[in-house]
Amino acid sequence: MTTAEPEAPVTVTATEPEMPVTGRQPSTLPRRLIIAGVSALAGAGVAVAALLTAGWRHVPVERYEVRVFFVLPATADQKESVRAALDGLPAAQGKPILRTRDEAWAEYTKRFTDAGDPVPSVVTRETIREYATVSTTGRDFDCTPVTAVKTAPGVESVQVAVYTDGPLPIEATAC
Numbered sequence: 126m127t128t129a130e131p132e133a134p135v136t137v138t139a140t141e142p143e144m145p146v147t148g149r150q151p152s153t154l155p156r157r158l159i160i161a162g163v164s165a166l167a168g169a170g171v172a173v174a175a176l177l178t179a180g181w182r183h184v185p186v187e188r189y190e191v192r193v194f195f196v197l198p199a200t201a202d203q204k205e206s207v208r209a210a211l212d213g214l215p216a217a218q219g220k221p222i223l224r225t226r227d228e229a230w231a232e233y234t235k236r237f238t239d240a241g242d243p244v245p246s247v248v249t250r251e252t253i254r255e256y257a258t259v260s261t262t263g264r265d266f267d268c269t270p271v272t273a274v275k276t277a278p279g280v281e282s283v284q285v286a287v288y289t290d291g292p293l294p295i296e297a298t299a300c
Contacts, residue, residue, distance in 0.1 A: 266285060
């Protein structure tokens with residue numbers, strides 16, 4: 126009979142199972158998404174702050190000059206009624222000023238001579254119109270109060286000029 130040799134004691138050690146090697150690192154996608162989201166929000170906040178600081182949403186207050194030109198044979202009563210109507214404009218700065226033909230001619234020629242330009246011969250002292258003028262300020266101009274003046278007796282036309290910072294108007298509003 127054969128005798129079996131006694132077997133040597135077996136020692137068992139615990140080892141961690143090996144991860145299959147695939148060449149990928151653990152996922153960092155959630156961390157990258159959080160960083161991208163925070164960066165986008167910070168960038169948007171900086172852009173909005175810059176636009177608001179620069180006055181992006183600010184609507185400027187502009188100066189409007191209303192001029193009512195009279196027909197050549199306008200009476201003193203007609204001129205006074207227009208002056209009173211202009212005095213009632215909202216945000217009027219000062220009292221309306223009535224300009225005679227001589228004052229209108231002096232202002233007209235001064236505008237060109239101050240700029241160093243010759244006075245155009247299209248308008249003469251005899252053809253220039255008397256007018257009433259008043260300045261108002263606001264973010265926009267409401268033509269409603271001016272419409273009654275347009276149809277008043279003795280009125281030839283009404284002009285509304287928009288001024289920003291300079292002495293020359295940037296546009297004319299047709300009321």
